[in-house]
Amino acid sequence: MSFVEYREPIQDGDTAIVFLGHDSMFPVTIKQGGQTQTKYGVIRHSTDLIGKKYGSKVTCSKGGWVYILYPTPELWTMNLPHRTQILYSTDISMITMMLELKPGSVVCESGTGSGSLSHAIIRTVAPTGHLYTVEFHQQRAEKAIEEFQQHKVDHLVRVKNQDVCKTGFGVSHIADAVFLDIPSPWEAIGHAKDALKIEGGRVCSFSPCIEQVQRTCLALTEHGFTEINTLEILLRVYDVRGINLPVPDFGTPAEEKSSDADKSKQLPASQPGTAHFKSGVSPREMVGHTGYLTFATKSLF
Amino acid sequence: MSFVEYREPIQDGDTAIVFLGHDSMFPVTIKQGGQTQTKYGVIRHSTDLIGKKYGSKVTCSKGGWVYILYPTPELWTMNLPHRTQILYSTDISMITMMLELKPGSVVCESGTGSGSLSHAIIRTVAPTGHLYTVEFHQQRAEKAIEEFQQHKVDHLVRVKNQDVCKTGFGVSHIADAVFLDIPSPWEAIGHAKDALKIEGGRVCSFSPCIEQVQRTCLALTEHGFTEINTLEILLRVYDVRGINLPVPDFGTPAEEKSSDADKSKQLPASQPGTAHFKSGVSPREMVGHTGYLTFATKSLF
Amino acid sequence: MWLWQSYNVCIFSSRKVIFEKQWIYLDNAIGKHYGTTFEITAGGNLQTKKNEIAAAEPKEAGADNRNIVDDGKSQKLTRDDIEALKEKGIKGQEIVQQLIENSTTFRDKTEFAQEKYIKKKKKKYEANISIVKPSTRILAMMYYAREPGKICQLRYDTLAQMLTLGNIHAGSQVIVMETCAGLLLGSVMERMGGYGSVIQMYPGTGPVRAATDCFGFPKSFYKTLYEFPLSKVESLISGTFSAHRSVHAEQDSVQGDEESNGSNAEKQEPAQDIEEDSSPATEAESTVNSNQPENQEEMEVTGEENNEKGQNLEKKQIAMEKKRKQDERRKREAEAAVLLQNKNADGHPLIHPMCLVFQPLLECYTKLRERGGVINLKLSETWLRNYQVLPDRSHPKLVMSGGGGYLLYGITVARETAKPNIRCPEKTEEPAPKKLKVAELES
Amino acid sequence: MWLWQSYNVCIFSSRKVIFEKQWIYLDNAIGKHYGTTFEITAGGNLQTKKNEIAAAEPKEAGADNRNIVDDGKSQKLTRDDIEALKEKGIKGQEIVQQLIENSTTFRDKTEFAQEKYIKKKKKKYEANISIVKPSTRILAMMYYAREPGKICQLRYDTLAQMLTLGNIHAGSQVIVMETCAGLLLGSVMERMGGYGSVIQMYPGTGPVRAATDCFGFPKSFYKTLYEFPLSKVESLISGTFSAHRSVHAEQDSVQGDEESNGSNAEKQEPAQDIEEDSSPATEAESTVNSNQPENQEEMEVTGEENNEKGQNLEKKQIAMEKKRKQDERRKREAEAAVLLQNKNADGHPLIHPMCLVFQPLLECYTKLRERGGVINLKLSETWLRNYQVLPDRSHPKLVMSGGGGYLLYGITVARETAKPNIRCPEKTEEPAPKKLKVAELES
Known part of the structure; x- marks a missing residue:
């Protein structure tokens, strides 16, 4: 298993996702002789998992069953241990496209946080690109290094524990793209510019508050960035379900009662029916805001 | 005709709406002997309109026809002569409910602008309420007075030509609700508070920019307003139309060709069909922002 | 009369109501103005409260949260300590203050995080209610928040x-x-x-x-x-x-036949x-x-009248009343x-x-x-976004409604051949006017 | 290679292209770096332009627009005047400047209104283009803006x-x-x-x-x-x-039969x-x-190769090439x-x-x-909002996309009874696993 390369079958040391049903899942590290508790009973790694294919159905000790899934960055985002607020796949997809990431891209990121975006970046820039990620919180930086090793992507990433606003990314003129998710991104724009390739590149800053965006846009303009563009993306997931609507009963004109059976309306009195159909129902609540994404281009001139 | 009371039939002096089809309409002042040009030909007021019912179909001189509609504040909003940016019915509906307007409410408004909101307020507070509206632009104030007379609602409204930020609404402690749509609403919050009844009331400020909202919220807090709440409402109108989707042709396994006619799939080779259905298609473009609506309550304490 | 706690409102018509699992005695509210804010005391009584603007603002804040190690041990007050405070009749506001003072990490949190912390604790320990006048705004927001079903x-x-x-x-x-x-x-x-x-x-x-x-x-x-x-x-x-x-x-006959419901979409x-x-x-x-x-x-x-009259009537009177109402x-x-x-x-x-x-x-x-x-005719939907507007911390609210329903609206006009009479036969489905169809296609 | 004008981009592969109804000669662009901005001169040639940051900022502004009377006479330059300037080869930027100077109401407009005015005029009279490298971002935005159909x-x-x-x-x-x-x-x-x-x-x-x-x-x-x-x-x-x-x-047979299309929703x-x-x-x-x-x-x-090879081939060669490609x-x-x-x-x-x-x-x-x-399985839609962020004038863009399409996605797993083989019979509609149905109902 590696987050950047699909490998069969399930092996000792892999990180896999145990899927219990409808958004309920968790990650597990496969260990020879290890076992995992689920609400459906125990899963024994050696007999139930190792050697099986990803996507297999595994019956637990109590008779219930689960699916074992290959870990993608998106599944990881849904299941990773939170050390900070994390970026979700809707924002990540936009960041990836708008920063023009692809195999071979060199990317600088700060902060690493819980590594949600980092995993997605590494997946996209592999096998020839690289991620330089900076995290000012020491404990988090160490945990991230550990996770990257566990997920077999450590050759594609370098984690540094420092303050990007003070000391930058520790690299100069090598990045195609820079991503900032820090409280005061405007203080890091100079460092971002320095990290980008001489011939130019793209930068993105994620901020929850509009005031942060305003200061960042000002700093981007002052540093000569162009194509400055702020956007927001929201996800609405529809709940697909069967709907039953009662059909109103309008009664029957008195004189026609039980006389004219095959009338055009065919609505016998006191027999209200029900209309059935499938529908996508909008959720009562959804995520209303994660943050503003500000993108800009550094040109050669 | 009056904007606050439904009256039949069409009379000399009425303002009516000529509806040509699909969002295409315009207002007309009915005049004995008058006539109106449309793309379907001329409408003669005396013979074609006066004495008819509102909602009637009127045949024009070239044979085409139009509908004559009773003027509601909402139709007026869609057809009024623009002297400024105007408020549309989506925002107006929210303003009306959140300001708790109803028959008998006393309302202060600034600026009058093109009178789009004014008409809706007057409609809702009639017959026992009153609107005090202030407009700093003289020409606009005069035009508004004229329109209110024409629409037979002048007994429900008083228009003043002054600067609300400097001299307020010219009334004290009589309003149930205050509405502000001016460039610097924060300068008028004190006057708004003064206009509201001693026992309290509601205030609303409409501003396109978030910076205006920030200053206004600050001013509202400083003046002791509570329940300060900023929101935004957007309208998405679906385009209902028939959709044709081509059904893909997957061919037929060679040996089964023209042998098994009533197969479960019934998809003969090289006969791609089409699926028809009605659907509501989201528009390619919609209004993305009109303004932020900030509401607040003045309490007795 | 209404109870108000943020958007959490509920109705009462007696002097004692249950709200958010707590009994509240309303005697002290009678005679007060609408809009008055009360604090609920330990015994469930109401005590008038002055509206405090921005109370307990945090003064000291860390620049960021880099030094915060989340080990679940940052709060020195135990659950039992808090319960003891509550039993002593200590007010919610004071409990929150004590929680802040006993948090080892509060001072290191960013202002933003401090704010969030206070808000959360306030909601948990302070019980303030306001009594407001009912209106469409209040009722519509209350029903949507508490009983949308x-x-x-x-x-x-x-x-x-x-x-x-x-x-x-x-x-x-x-x-x-x-x-x-x-x-x-x-x-x-x-x-x-x-x-x-x-x-x-x-x-x-x-x-x-x-x-x-x-x-x-x-x-x-x-x-x-x-x-x-x-x-x-x-x-x-x-x-x-x-x-x-x-x-x-x-x-009765309606209810008797309900078992045999047919389900036919055409019936709509x-x-x-x-x-x-x-x-x-x-x-x-x-x-x-x-x-x-x-x-x-x-x-x-006639429920309104019922409240006033119905209390002491005898059986016969009830029957007569029933008859009267039926008539x-x-x-x-x-x-x-x-x-x-x-x-x-x-x-x-x-x-x-x-x-x-x-x-x-x-x-x-x-x-x-x-x-x-x-x-x-228009088929539409609105999006509603609420905002947090605070100095340096303005953004759309983190939770929004996913949908508030679709709306279909239009303007009725004279129909081609039928007279504008409610008794006209609606079974004759008439073709839509030609011109209108063209207009529709153009869109 | 790409032409870029705000989000208006178009492709060219020769040295002369038509864009927004104007012929543009690209000779001067060759050898320049991607991202270079050019101004289009009167003759359609490109002239390198330094990126000017916030040029022509308005200096004098009215506090509000109370004194502006809209009588359509505020611009003293006539249409003919402007055409004359253009023919003289005056650059767009200068024309905009002259329009500002000849507007009687410009100074009375609010800063906001001035900004809008300049932006509108710039778009009309200044013709700047940039040449950028193609990418998914560029192409996806270009197609959505210019050729969504x-x-x-x-x-x-x-x-x-x-x-x-x-x-x-x-x-x-x-x-x-x-x-x-x-x-x-x-x-x-x-x-x-x-x-x-x-x-x-x-x-x-x-x-x-x-x-x-x-x-x-x-x-x-x-x-x-x-x-x-x-x-x-x-x-x-x-x-x-x-x-x-x-x-x-x-x-051929496919096209011959296309007249007799059946329309059956089941066929999907x-x-x-x-x-x-x-x-x-x-x-x-x-x-x-x-x-x-x-x-x-x-x-x-094999279109790529075509560009390089296909130019001077004779008929026979073309036929051979065709055969080769078919093979x-x-x-x-x-x-x-x-x-x-x-x-x-x-x-x-x-x-x-x-x-x-x-x-x-x-x-x-x-x-x-x-x-x-x-x-x-998820069925979803995203809302995309673009923002104008300017000092004291920040707000969502006034026009937004009404819809960007719905998305259905999920994760494939082993099927119950069928082997994971592409040749398994898909006509047997199997009941969904029981547990999954329960999970679905719970949602």
């Missing part, structure tokens, strides 16, 4: 649009058909201020007005309110309607006929899996029938069903287009 | 999600079936960087790659790209597929079978009234068939059709649920 998830901005687009105002003649616990009916009545007339069309055994009665309307408003059963619409149209047949006898059709012919109508269609349990609670039309009811029904028959179908009015799901309105749209007599 | 209104954020949710990366094995002019295919290829393999399934006579070819991929990328006709899917599944039957003979079913059995698949379904006119232009698979094509088709047959249906991959309208995906969802083998 009862009002078919009709969001308050959607309701606001129905009232405005429907041109509801003093003097209107409105038909309301809804399954929103009477919220829509109440909001229509508020906008009419006792002028004009409202006919509530109801399915089942009686009109539902649980929310309507919460508006606290004066008695006079109810004189303009009529009700008419959906099940008599056909007979009204065919001219065979008689108000003198026993209401209850009919109801007549619903639209009604809307059209009885315009101006404001209609909220029943939605998701609504089996209309409210319809089973037989609503009292009253039949009389009102007959009046409603007359109003319905005199209604002018054409002109300015708008119709707009609201539905939480899309498809039924799509069908409605298509049927109305085919039938004609309605122009400028 | 060609890409089924697939909005760029929806495309972004398909790529991310599809876990498209170097080394992936992907099936692409789209009617988006090859934009989706190109973006998938960009993300794969030449590693792995892509099979393009195509309806009609040949794969459409108009947008794909705009990415400017190196030749090596095309070695990982295969194509396979939808019309041979059934024969592939039944095991009777042969790559040696003439492609063109079949096509097989589309879903395909998606399922050939996962991992990234599928964009055809949408609104798309008659796929692109399919008629026979796309050249090549058959060979690739056979290779694609092998890839398809070896594909592992289970495991991690995701499938996600995109559609501009809701209903087909709803049906897709239901069918997939019934069939099983897919978990965590």
Whole structure:
């Protein structure tokens, strides 16, 4: 298993996702002789998992069953241990496209946080690109290094524990793209510019508050960035379900009662029916805001 | 005709709406002997309109026809002569409910602008309420007075030509609700508070920019307003139309060709069909922002 | 009268209510102004509270949260400590202050995080309520927040649009058909201020007005309110309607036959006929899996009077009262029938069903287009975003409503061949006017 | 190479292009770096321009617009004056400056109104272009802005999600079936960087790659790209597929029969079978009234080479070349068939059709649920808001996209009774696993 390369079958040391049903899942590290508790009973790694294919159905000790899934960055985002607020796949997809990431891209990121975006970046820039990620919180930086090793992507990433606003990314003129998710991104724009390739590149800053965006846009303009563009993306997931609507009963004109059976309306009195159909129902609540994404281009001139 | 009371039939002096089809309409002042040009030909007021019912179909001189509609504040909003940016019915509906307007409410408004909101307020507070509206632009104030007379609602409204930020609404402690749509609403919050009844009331400020909202919220807090709440409402109108989707042709396994006619799939080779259905298609473009609506309550304490 | 805690409001009509699992005694509130804020004491009594603006603002804050190690040990006060404070009758505000002082990480948190912490704790330990006057705004927001299922998830901005687009105002003649616990009916009545007339069309055994009665309307408003059963619409149209047949006898037969329900999607059709012919109508269609349990609670039309009179009557008096009400009811029904028959179908009015799901309105749209007599039909949805506006911390609220229902609205006009008469035969489906079809295609 | 004017981009491959009704000569651009900005001179030549930051900022502004009387006479320059300036070769920037100076009301306008005025005039009179490198971002935004019909209104954020949710990366094995002019295919290829393999399934006579070819991929990328006709899917599944039957003979018969199209909604079913059995698949379904006119232009698979070689060949050579390509094509088709047959249906991959309208995906969802083998199915939509961020004038953009398409996605897993083999009989509609149904109901 590696987050950047699909490998069969399930092996000792892999990180896999145990899927219990409808958004309920968790990650597990496969260990020879290890076992995992689920609400459906125990899963024994050696007999139930190792050697099986990803996507297999595994019956637990109590008779219930689960699916074992290959870990993608998106599944990881849904299941990773939170050390900070994390970026979700809707924002990540936009960041990836708008920063023009692809195999071979060199990317600088700060902060690493819980590594949600980092995993997605590494997946996209592999096998020839690289991620330089900076995290000012020491404990988090160490945990991230550990996770990257566990997920077999450590050759594609370098984690540094420092303050990007003070000391930058520790690299100069090598990045195609820079991503900032820090409280005061405007203080890091100079460092971002320095990290980008001489011939130019793209930068993105994620901020929850509009005031942060305003200061960042000002700093981007002052540093000569162009194509400055702020956007927001929201996800609405529809709940697909069967709907039953009662059909109103309008009664029957008195004189026609039980006389004219095959009338055009065919609505016998006191027999209200029900209309059935499938529908996508909008959720009562959804995520209303994660943050503003500000993108800009550094040109050669 | 009056904007606050439904009256039949069409009379000399009425303002009516000529509806040509699909969002295409315009207002007309009915005049004995008058006539109106449309793309379907001329409408003669005396013979074609006066004495008819509102909602009637009127045949024009070239044979085409139009509908004559009773003027509601909402139709007026869609057809009024623009002297400024105007408020549309989506925002107006929210303003009306959140300001708790109803028959008998006393309302202060600034600026009058093109009178789009004014008409809706007057409609809702009639017959026992009153609107005090202030407009700093003289020409606009005069035009508004004229329109209110024409629409037979002048007994429900008083228009003043002054600067609300400097001299307020010219009334004290009589309003149930205050509405502000001016460039610097924060300068008028004190006057708004003064206009509201001693026992309290509601205030609303409409501003396109978030910076205006920030200053206004600050001013509202400083003046002791509570329940300060900023929101935004957007309208998405679906385009209902028939959709044709081509059904893909997957061919037929060679040996089964023209042998098994009533197969479960019934998809003969090289006969791609089409699926028809009605659907509501989201528009390619919609209004993305009109303004932020900030509401607040003045309490007795 | 109303209890208010953020948007969490609930009704009471006695001096003792249960709210958020706590009994509250309201004696101290009587005689106070609407809008007064109270703190709930340990015993459940109310104590007047001065509105404090921005109390307990954090003073010291870390620049960021890099030094915070989350080990679950940052709060030195134990659960037992807090319970002890509560039992001593210490007020919520003081408990929150003590929590802050006993947090080892509070000072290192960013201002933003401090704010969040205080807000969370305040909500948990401080029990403030305000008593406010009921209104469409208050009730619509309350129902949407606390009991959305009862009002078919009709969001308050959607309701606001129905009232405005429907041109509801003093003097209107409105038909309301809804399954929103009477919220829509109440909001229509508020906008009419006792002028004009409202006919509530109801399915089942009686009109539902649980929310309507919460508006606290004066008695006079109810004189303009009529009700008419959906099940008599056909007979009204065919001219065979008689108000003198026993209401209850009919109801029994309805309930007896309910087991044998057929399910035929085609049956929805007549619903639209009604809307059209009885315009101006404001209609909220029943939605998701609504089996209309409210319809089973037989609503009292004259419930207002009931509160005052009904207490000490003896059995006979009750029976007489019942008879009187039944007669009253039949009389009102007959009046409603007359109003319905005199209604002018054409002109300015708008119709707009609201539905939480899309498809039924799509069908409605298509049927109305085919039938004609309605122009400028629109099928729409609104998005509502609430904002947090605070110095340096402004952004849209983190949670928003995913949907507030779809709306279908238009303007009724004269129909081509049929006369504007409620008794015209609606079974003849007429082709839509040619010109209109062209306009539609152009769009 | 690309022309860039705000989001208005267009392609050129010769030295002379027409853009926004003006001929532009590109000779001066050759040798310049990507990202260079040029001004278009009167003759259509390009002149390098230094990026001016916030040029011509208004200095004097009115506090509000109370004194502005709109009488249409505020501009003293006539239309003829402006034409004269243009003919003299005066640059756009100077014309705008002159317009400002000759406006009697400009100084009385608010700063906000001045800004708007300048922006409008600049757009009208200044002709600046930049030349930028093609990428998914550039192409997706360009197609959405300028030719949304060609890409089924697939909005760029929806495309972004398909790529991310599809876990498209170097080394992936992907099936692409789209009617988006090859934009989706190109973006998938960009993300794969030449590693792995892509099979393009195509309806009609040949794969459409108009947008794909705009990415400017190196030749090596095309070695990982295969194509396979939808019309041979059934024969592939039944095991009777042969790559040696003439492609063109079949096509003729297809076109001959097209007159007698039946219209049967049920026929959509097989589309879903395909998606399922050939996962991992990234599928964009055809949408609104798309008659796929692109399919008629026979796309050249080896079009890249064509540009270099095809110019001076004689007739015989052309014929030989054609034969060679046909052979090549058959060979690739056979290779694609092998890839398809070896594909592992289970495991991690995701499938996600995109559609501009809701209903087909709803049906897709239901069918997939019934069939099983897919978990965590989601039907979603994204809202995209762009912002204007300027000192004291920040707000969402006044115009936004009303919809960018709906997305259906999920994860394929092992199916209960059928083996993970592409040749398993898909006609047996299996009941969905019981547990899953429970989970679904709980939601």
